[in-house]
Amino acid sequence: MLISYSWLKNYVDTDMSPEALSQLLTDSGLEVESLEQYESVKGGLQGVVTGKVVTCEPHPNADKLSLTTVDVGGDRELPIVCGAPNVAAGQKVVVALPGSTLYTAQGAFPIKKAKIRGEVSEGMICAEDELGLGDSHEGIMVLPKGTPVGMPAAEFFQVTSDWVYEIGLTPNRIDGASHIGAARDVAAVLSHQNQQKHSVLWPDVSGFKADNDDLLIPVTIEDPKACLRYSSLTLSGVTVRESPQWLKDKLMAVGQKPINNVVDITNFVLQEMGQPLHAFDVDAITGNKVVVRKSPAGTVFETLDAEKLELTGDDLMICNVEDPMCMAGIYGGIGSGVAEKTTRVFLESACFDPVTIRKSSKHHGLKTEASFRFERGADPEITIYALKRAAMLIKEVAGGEITSDVQDVYPEGILPVEIDLNQDRVCALIGKDIPASAIKHILESLDFRIVHEAGQEMRVAVPTYRVDVTREADVVEELLRIYGYNNVDVPGKMATSLVASPSPDKEAWQNIIADMLSARGFHEIMNNSLTKGAYYESFGFEPARSVPIVNPLSQDLNVMRQSLVFGALEVIAYNKNRKVQHMRLYEFGKIYGKDPVPPGGKAHDAYQERLALGLFLTGNRQEESWYEEEQPVGFFDLKNAVVAVFRRFGLKEADLQLKEIGDQPRFAYGIDIYHGKLYLGRMGLLTREMAKAFELEDDVFYGVIEWDVLVTQQGVSEVTYEEVPRFPAMRRDFALLLDKEVPFAELQRLAFAAEKNILQEVSLFDVFEDPKKLGEDKKSYAVRFIFQHPDRTLKDKEVDKVMEKLARTYEKQLGAAIR
Numbered sequence: 135m136l137i138s139y140s141w142l143k144n145y146v147d148t149d150m151s152p153e154a155l156s157q158l159l160t161d162s163g164l165e166v167e168s169l170e171q172y173e174s175v176k177g178g179l180q181g182v183v184t185g186k187v188v189t190c191e192p193h194p195n196a197d198k199l200s201l202t203t204v205d206v207g208g209d210r211e212l213p214i215v216c217g218a219p220n221v222a223a224g225q226k227v228v229v230a231l232p233g234s235t236l237y238t239a240q241g242a243f244p245i246k247k248a249k250i251r252g253e254v255s256e257g258m259i260c261a262e263d264e265l266g267l268g269d270s271h272e273g274i275m276v277l278p279k280g281t282p283v284g285m286p287a288a289e290f291f292q293v294t295s296d297w298v299y300e301i302g303l304t305p306n307r308i309d310g311a312s313h314i315g316a317a318r319d320v321a322a323v324l325s326h327q328n329q330q331k332h333s334v335l336w337p338d339v340s341g342f343k344a345d346n347d348d349l350l351i352p353v354t355i356e357d358p359k360a361c362l363r364y365s366s367l368t369l370s371g372v373t374v375r376e377s378p379q380w381l382k383d384k385l386m387a388v389g390q391k392p393i394n395n396v397v398d399i400t401n402f403v404l405q406e407m408g409q410p411l412h413a414f415d416v417d418a419i420t421g422n423k424v425v426v427r428k429s430p431a432g433t434v435f436e437t438l439d440a441e442k443l444e445l446t447g448d449d450l451m452i453c454n455v456e457d458p459m460c461m462a463g464i465y466g467g468i469g470s471g472v473a474e475k476t477t478r479v480f481l482e483s484a485c486f487d488p489v490t491i492r493k494s495s496k497h498h499g500l501k502t503e504a505s506f507r508f509e510r511g512a513d514p515e516i517t518i519y520a521l522k523r524a525a526m527l528i529k530e531v532a533g534g535e536i537t538s539d540v541q542d543v544y545p546e547g548i549l550p551v552e553i554d555l556n557q558d559r560v561c562a563l564i565g566k567d568i569p570a571s572a573i574k575h576i577l578e579s580l581d582f583r584i585v586h587e588a589g590q591e592m593r594v595a596v597p598t599y600r601v602d603v604t605r606e607a608d609v610v611e612e613l614l615r616i617y618g619y620n621n622v623d624v625p626g627k628m629a630t631s632l633v634a635s636p637s638p639d640k641e642a643w644q645n646i647i648a649d650m651l652s653a654r655g656f657h658e659i660m661n662n663s664l665t666k667g668a669y670y671e672s673f674g675f676e677p678a679r680s681v682p683i684v685n686p687l688s689q690d691l692n693v694m695r696q697s698l699v700f701g702a703l704e705v706i707a708y709n710k711n712r713k714v715q716h717m718r719l720y721e722f723g724k725i726y727g728k729d730p731v732p733p734g735g736k737a738h739d740a741y742q743e744r745l746a747l748g749l750f751l752t753g754n755r756q757e758e759s760w761y762e763e764e765q766p767v768g769f770f771d772l773k774n775a776v777v778a779v780f781r782r783f784g785l786k787e788a789d790l791q792l793k794e795i796g797d798q799p800r801f802a803y804g805i806d807i808y809h810g811k812l813y814l815g816r817m818g819l820l821t822r823e824m825a826k827a828f829e830l831e832d833d834v835f836y837g838v839i840e841w842d843v844l845v846t847q848q849g850v851s852e853v854t855y856e857e858v859p860r861f862p863a864m865r866r867d868f869a870l871l872l873d874k875e876v877p878f879a880e881l882q883r884l885a886f887a888a889e890k891n892i893l894q895e896v897s898l899f900d901v902f903e904d905p906k907k908l909g910e911d912k913k914s915y916a917v918r919f920i921f922q923h924p925d926r927t928l929k930d931k932e933v934d935k936v937m938e939k940l941a942r943t944y945e946k947q948l949g950a951a952i953r
Contacts, residue, residue: 136388139297145317145335152297162319163615164310168300172387175266175293181234182287190223195251207284215255220273226281230258306602308510312408322579322616342522345535356427358545360450363485365517365542370478371534395531396472409520410504416478418470421455436468449494463491463508483521485514511601514548550595557590563610566622576616638848656718661701664691669700674799681726694726698748707828716753747839772835815839863922869953870915895920
């Protein structure tokens with residue numbers, strides 16, 4: 135939000151510099167993010183003066199150029215080469231002197247003394263667009279004959295200069311979204327600091343009076359909960375034209391584009407006091423009546439910029455007796471706005487329900503200055519004042535007469551909120567004893583009215599424009615920001631208490647695993663927990679388990695995610711489209727679900743929220759290189775990363791139970807991971823259908839770990855130190871012919887069950903399948919066994935004895951044959 139320094143000073147009496155006022159605003163809760171100088175013409179026309187063309191002759195070396203001498207009020211006439219076709223002797227013109235800089239649509243243009251086709255040129259005779267005063271470039275700007283020579287152009291064109299604050303307005307401070315709103319805070323702070331009353335200088339509307347009642351347009355509110363108050367009046371005989379310069383300068387200083395004098399006045403009052411207004415062409419009000427209602431769902435409404443919207447049935451509309459003319463508090467409709475032909479105006483000043491406006495604004499994607507204010511809460515008590523102010527200004531700049539008195543429809547009066555305040559509690563919350571007189575003085579300067587006072591207790595009525603103040607703590611915050619945060623002393627002694635950290639510490643472990651994965655070449659991603667509900671209508675998800683958003687920003691963000699997979703696939707597709715082909719990604723994120731309410735349970739018992747870790751691999755193991763062949767990532771690359779996570783928690787691979795999953799819409803093949811009876815996660819290859827849904831050609835491997843469950847297993851398996859073995863290990867290999875269904879994990883389990891003392895490691899180093907040589911349902915495993923004793927060197931006989939035992943075990947329990 136932008137606030138003009140000179141405009142702000144119209145409403146509060148202060149001689150503070152722009153910088154000092156910036157600090158005051160920030161300290162009072164309206165944080166100034168930037169302070170910049172504004173000029174109605176960029177550059178302020180510095181170094182540009184009026185002049186008179188004394189002579190004008192054709193250029194000897196160019197057909198389209200002229201040699202001129204120009205009197206600019208100096209001690210000599212300046213030679214200037216000019217290319218404009220309309221330049222002539224005797225003209226009064228605008229001259230940019232050497233050293234000045236002009237700002238055009240193409241950028242900054244410094245003026246220098248130069249030679250043009252062999253002739254000296256000491257300046258430039260300017261066109262309208264070169265000065266930033268318009269768009270015309272048909273020729274130089276010719277000034278009236280009586281224009282003095284040598285007059286600064288900034289003075290001639292009345293260039294204004296100002297300072298503009300950019301305020302980082304917090305959502306609760308909509309009362310500060312205007313110049314008078316900011317002036318209220320400045321006046322309150324100055325009153326407290328100077329111990330004398332500083333009042334806001336409101337514009338005078340006491341002279342408001344209707345000229346007649348020739349054009350009364352009745353208003354009916356059909357939904358008083360959505361439209362809290364509606365005030366209006368009419369004007370006739372107005373002339374719609376370009377706004378006067380003072381009005382255009384005010385609006386442009388705060389970033390608003392002038393449109394016409396009537397519309398500009400409504401925007402001026404909006405920026406002045408924060409009350410949105412809307413002006414209708416009376417000729418568009420069919421039936422000479424205004425109805426505030428919610429139009430039926432499916433009704434088509436065409437906006438000012440010719441966009442057609444289908445109404446939802448919950449959109450509040452300003453209608454004539456037949457059609458909607460305006461989306462209340464948001465956007466005007468085509469054909470009902472004020473245009474050059476308009477002579478009669480219906481002026482609206484209303485207060486709408488914030489929730490109703492916010493829902494319509496979000497649903498239709500319409501953001502305006504009016505919706506910004508209404509959806510945060512407008513002041514119902516300012517509608518008439520703003521209406522009178524606008525009517526008087528329109529009459530001033532557009533002529534005409536006020537042809538109706540104020541029509542005010544206020545179904546249910548809104549009373550100020552009353553809050554009980556305890557002075558001792560106020561001081562305790564602030565951390566400093568503040569005199570009761572100071573508390574009352576600050577409250578009164580902020581328009582809080584003291585309704586009742588007894589000892590330490592008081593009851594205050596909150597002004598209706600402070601929709602965010604609803605409890606005692608809010609009032610304390612108001613007191614503190616005016617009293618000054620910097621005036622609260624920091625005690626020399628700080629008391630604290632020890633807080634026991636949870637064990638295990640989930641965040642600490644999350645950082646440990648994140649560091650480990652990053653060191654292994656993974657990149658962390660972070661996706662929005664809100665996602666597209668359509669994702670969960672396929673691939674085996676249950677749409678009913680999605681947690682819906684009541685008022686979604688869009689259909690792409692209408693549910694809470696059930697899985698991390700879709701966000702990651704979006705990231706992979708985004709990067710693939712930008713030539714990033716090989717990715718290892720991980721994400722810590724919460725996933726959500728909803729089940730029926732259990733018997734005897736409460737509504738919130740149906741919802742689940744848990745933290746998960748997702749790992750994603752696609753593309754090649756490494757970037758393209760001259761010394762190494764390209765190898766695509768595979769399942770075991772993913773498995774190694776997943777097992778490394780478990781190992782970091784002290785879970786050995788031998789302690790994990792891996793179970794192949796059957797037909798699954800998301801995985802072409804995959805494995806569920808258990809530790810005892812605890813389900814820890816799943817890993818595998820995503821189906822081609824799922825990858826193609828995101829236009830991905832490469833395989834995508836996905837693993838998900840139930841983080842909340844895994845963290846509980848930290849410390850279950852004790853990690854101990856053993857000295858480096860002093861005695862050599864012995865290796866033996868088996869080539870086993872097995873049924874295809876037998877997993878390697880079963881070989882490991884049987885081996886360690888048969889020999890617990892000297893067997894240290896069982897690993898698989900080759901797999902061979904050939905239906906012709908081995909049979910359709912057979913495979914061959916080459917398995918490595920490592921033996922070692924901590925206290926002595928093993929003998930061949932005892933190792934051979936164990937190998938014979940293992941052979942018998944495999945033959946008996948698995949039907950294996952030693953090849």
